[in-house]
Amino acid sequence: MDIETVKTLFYQQKMAYSPSTPPSYETRMDRLSRIEDLCKNHITEITEALQTDFGSRDPDLIFLADIFSPLSHAKYVKRHLKKWMKKEKTSSGVLALTGQRAYIVHEPLGVVGIMSPFNAPVSLALDPAIDALAAGNRVILKLSESTPQTATLIKSLVTEYFQTEELTVVIGEAEVSRVFAALPWDKFVFTGGSETGKHILRAAADNLTPVLLELGGKSPCLILDDANIPEVAEKIQRVRLMNGGQVCISGDYVLLPEKHLEAFIENVLETAKTAYPSIIDNEDFTSIIDSRAYDRIVGYMEEAKAAGSRLITSNPMNEAxxxxxxRKIPLTLVINPADDLRVSTHEIFGPILSIYTYENLDAAIGYINKKPKPLALYVFGNNRTEIDQIIHQTSSGGVTVNDLLMHADAKEMGFGGVGYSGMGRYKGGFIGYQAFSNPKSVVEQGFLRRFTGRFIPPVKSDRLREMLRRQVGVK
Known part of the structure; x- marks a missing residue:
């Protein structure tokens, strides 16, 4: 798609938007229903496109990551939308007795741009689109150029189910993405790497575009002394191998007491063997998205090996x-790698799991806090005091205790990062709706309107002047 077409689509939506004609409840519900129909009626085509783009990708994973998520999200939003669209009453305190009324009207922002990454290109486009459409906005999607078959399919399907002025899709390479990000959006959503996120912010700055960034980072799994090691080991490795490790909130590294190290390694390898008895010809084992990403991850492994790190590979059939x-890489454990190695400093986004041992909990917390704030933090154990200490003495986008990923799909809490892992939140019910709305404050004055003019400077009455000062404790 050429640059001029991208701009034409954008300004077509801009011209269609008007604050005087926000979409009705019925229109918004219809748009959400069409998102559901698009997903439900084309599961096979979406699955085949994603498998083509990846080379090998588990169909069950595709359903869970790219189809189940938007369907579940749309269902929840539709159930609550009528309530969210009502004006939100707020307290006027004692002034309510004078007839004053205060409330918030959540109005659409206008035109929203969404860029989704390759690892879950459908759901990470449609999930924020569902929030934006529910809030009454018009939306343009840009799916990752790393998944061209999927992007082309979604463009075709969206064209079938939606008018261009409602929801549309642009496709193209890096130059299209650059121009897309620099358009004067009313809100922009980007999911991807932190370094690219910096470029997105620079592009948005000229137009003062508000940006929601979901960026990832190195999410730690902190295992306490009383954790169930076999259970924890299986959960961590299953999520680490999900989508070939290309999940922004999978555990990037593990911290655990020294005495549990060998038991943890043993259980990881045993459960990985059960889940993936073979690799190369196993369609459940997802490929790395492209050769550049493959070379990067293999380079991390080679660097760690050359530095003398202990590497352990899960390769049950001794394949090459x-x-x-x-582009398949086996689960590789890197034990206590040096802090200056890339497995320690970079988000891996692949099937490498670094494992670090700690002497005490304070040291583990200190290690986490030395790094940029992660998108997720996972805690495993039962000691309530230690769990609370970790939650309150670390900073992350979200926390799940004794499981993984769960906070990202909590219906009443927004999902997002903090600091280097992102800014802003979507999904999470009303929080997602608010993310794409302007909370317009409205005050309707009561009978005090007859007197408030007297408080506008210059104040002519000593009595009123003293009254104002007493309100804030000034004599």
Whole structure:
């Protein structure tokens, strides 16, 4: 798609938007229903497109990551939308006795741009689109150029189900993405890497575009002394291998007491063998998205090995992996790598799991706090005091205790990062609706309107002047 077409689509939506004609409840519900129909009626086509783009991707994972998520999200939003659209009453305190009324009207922002990444390109486009459409906005999607078959399919399907002025899709390479991000949006959503997020902010600055960034980072799994090691080991490795490790909120590294190290390694390898008895010809084992990402991850492994780190690979059939042809990399454990290695400093976004041992909880918390704030933090154990200490002495986008990923799908809490892992939140019910609305404050004055003019400077009455000062404790 050429640049001029992208701009034409944008300004077509801009011209269609008007604050005087916000979409009705019925219109918004219809748009959400069409999102549901798009997903439900084309599961096979979406699955095949994603498998083509990845080379190998588990169909169950595709359903869970790219189809189940928007369907579940749309269902929840539709159930609550009528309540969210009502004006939100706020307290006027004692002034209510004078007839004053205060409330918030959540009005649409206008035109919203959304850029989704390759790892879950459908859901990470449609999930924020559902929030934006529910809030009454018009939306343009830009799916990752790393998943061209999926992007082309979604463009075709959106064109079938929606008018251009409601929801549309642009496709293209990096130059299209650059121009797309720089348009004067009323809100922009980007999911991807932190370094690219910096470019998005620079592009948005000229138009003062409000930006929601979901960026990822190195999410720690902190295992306490009383944790159930076999259970924890299986959960961490299953999520780490999900989508070939290309999940922004999977555990990037593990911190655990030294005495549990070998038991943890043993259980990880045993459960990984059960889940993935083979690699190269196993369609459940997802490929790395492209050769550049494959080379980057293999480079991390080679650097750690050359530095003398202990590397342990899950390769039950002793296959020739990593395999550049299928771009499949086995689960690789890196034990206590040096702090200056890239497995320690960079978000891996692949099937490498670094494991660090700690002497005491304060040291583990200190290690987490030395790094940029992560998108997620996972705690495993039962000691209430220690769990609370971790929650209150670390900073992250969200926390799940004794499981993984769960906070990202909580219906009443927004999902997002903090600091280097992002800014702003969407999903999470009303929080997602608010993310794409302007909370317009409205005050309707009561009979005090007859007297408030007397308090506007210059104040002519000593009595009124003293009254104002007493309100804030000034003599």
């Amino acid at each position: 992996v990593p395999d550049a042809t299928t």
